[in-house]
Amino acid sequence: MNGAMNRKLLFVLGPVTGVVMFVGVVMIATFLTNREYREPYRAPAAAVDATPRVAGLADERAEAETNARTKIYEEAEYRTFPVVGSRVAIWAVAQLHLLFAAFVLAVPLFAFIIEVIGYKTGDLRYDRLAHEFTRLLSVSFSLTATFGAFLTFMLIALYPKFTNYLMSVFSPTFLPYVLLFFAEAFFLYTYYYGWGKFHPRVHLALGLGLNLVGTAIMFIANAWLTFMMSPRGVSETGAVISVWDAVYNFTWMPINVHRVIANIAFGGSVAAAYAAFKFLTAESDEERAHYDWMGYIGNFVAISAFLPLPFAGYWLASEIYAYSQTLGLQMMGGAFSWLFIIQAVLIGNLFLAANYYLWLGMGRVEGVQPLQKFIKYLLIGIALCFMVWATPRSIIATVSEVRAMGGSAHPVLGFLGVMSAKNTAVNILILTTFMSFLLYRRTGKIAAVAWAKAGHAAQLAIFAGVAIFVIFLGVYGYFVEASVRIGLSVPQVTSVLFAMVSITAIDVFLFRGAKRTGEVRWGRIPAISQYVLIFIAVTFTWLMGLMGYVRSGLRQHWHVYGVIRDTSADAFTPTLGFATQVVSVTVLMFFVLIGVVFWITSLHERAEYRALVPSPEKVPHTGADMVLDGARLSAEPRGAD
């Protein structure tokens, strides 16, 4: 075995040594050649300036001083960032700021809810869990603020004229923003450090304050960025008419709602990834059980928020269309249309991974077999919906293929690439994932109420009825005019929401006092489930990066759409390939930083340093060592050898 290994090693080392030697020879040769003696260059006598050197230098200095005195002040419109350029630099910093901000806003939301559950039920596990989530906050808060300051300085330095314009419009919002930031710091640190130090109601009030202030901060910042996309309250030349109208622009409230929900989904997934990391590095069954539960709760929060997210997305898109059909069509049918195919791949993966995690999680519960037979049907449904959603309307094809198809749309598959099919697919996808949740919820339980049979039948009827209705509307959309078809997405969405709310309501009463057939064995889940949680977190983060790009990139060559034009070298809209590269790099940077956050957070679990060294009595006193408060300052105790 060792011999074979050594031969393999030699096989690899041989070429590597050869390459290293070759590079070494080239470097030595270059070094020697560069230092070879050469005759110094001497200007021909006729070309030599007759001016004495000292006088010439004095003239140069005088000229430089004169130029410096008379230099005219010019306001820079743009400045360039080295290597990657201004746009990519701002893009990456803004994205990192937003990701950390989303995390810092989301975690207190569900930590507060979990703490409320703990307070109401008296179950201390919830209180511990909420506290553990909150531990991730303080370092993240510092990073958010640092990236926020970084972004502001970058904007001032790289886009001074545009930043100056935004400041002139929104200056009345700055003071409230700063004051709210102070308030958030107060609430966050008292909420975290005051855990267990106040009456539970006082502590909950601090948590509520933290959430209210954090949300208000986000709403103010959202006004700035949504104004850039759908400006209002300014004249055609950009003069401010109404600051409130500038704040309350077309896309402000849809973005507010969309971001609150998306932040919860994202925060839940990152917190679940933290739990997964802790599960994988846990050394005892007790730890594994705790972090399995924490990961489950984090993922539950993420997917629960993820399910209504497309509805908030519909609202945002409809407001974009209402503001400007051109902007809406650029998004869905123009330069960014292919981006939504990438989005479909991401969301399809999220749905698949979330369902897979739930199905793996069923193994924790005894007596799960009767429900597992349904999983294959759910998987088929999800796969079909995923395929429809990822079908492009126009296919990338050669000229001859386009001729053969009679156009860029495939004669059969092309029908699946339109909004009627895609809306139907995503609604069925949501319904299917909801069913997975429902199955998971009832594993190990049997309804004991008298009306159990009728309850199950009602749930099934609602589910089937809504699924048929959604599919019917999708098919009907092919046969009606555009003005009617666009409106069909509203009853589709409403019926799915109705199904989710009504089926959950029935389920709550149906399983009240249910008979248990098996206990949940937390920690008894395959390790791969934890990698699924990490995959979900990465996918969520990447999705946020991508959708942040489309929201911002939609303005194309405008800083403020239709008002302030981008005249910089970066005014063009990059290819989707380039955009996805920037998103990928930013996501990697985020995960490196969040890894640091996890590491710093886990430091509190380490044994204290003074506990690792011998107590003062055990250290031989030589008169040279200093022992203060149990901490040894010298590297090795003298005399220890």
Added chain:
Amino acid sequence: MTIPVGPRIGALVLATTAFYGYVGQMVPQNEVQPPAEILIRADLTTPEMVEIGRDITTGKGLCRTCHTLGQTGALRFPDLDGVAVRAQSRVPGLSEVEYFAQSLYEPDRFIVPGFNPGMPTINRPPIGLTDQEILCVIAYLQSLGGTPTVTLQTAHPYYTPPAAAPPAPGTAPGEPPAQGAAPGAAPPAAAPPAPGAAPVVPPPQGTAPGTAPAPAAGTVTP
């Protein structure tokens, strides 16, 4: 040999981001440049205007983002194929040029039945075409099923060329030149609107100037 958890997680994160980055390379790669400034010479001929108009509809004008050409079925916005023929009788009282001008300067005045309002005002930001660029677009639209007639000297209710001659007696504003006129001859111009006045509502053909226009059949007012 067991790979530690840290490198495994790192590899998973790297592989996932690399996969999504790869998916991003698989879709069509288009770099969209800001619309180039269009140089419109004063001596452009109508065929040249048609060419420029075509470029504007696919570029700066963003027309083709919404409007298709030669497609049928459940469309979101009207198809432009043969639009010149339909424009002649789309709104009673409006000539082809007047209808096109109204659609571009005041798009919500008439909505084609079966479609929703959504057309932006073309001479205002963010599209912001100049009057001359709009004339080129009209020339191109005329070429879609008809014969282009407009020149840079063509007047319509929303625009009067700087050196336009007063309308010839008995000729309606925007009316194409009489048969037999020399190619490229300037049609008669309408009276310029007062500075700062609201866009002039084009009067139906045959209406005396200054008479309030009767609402056209099928007109949707915002």
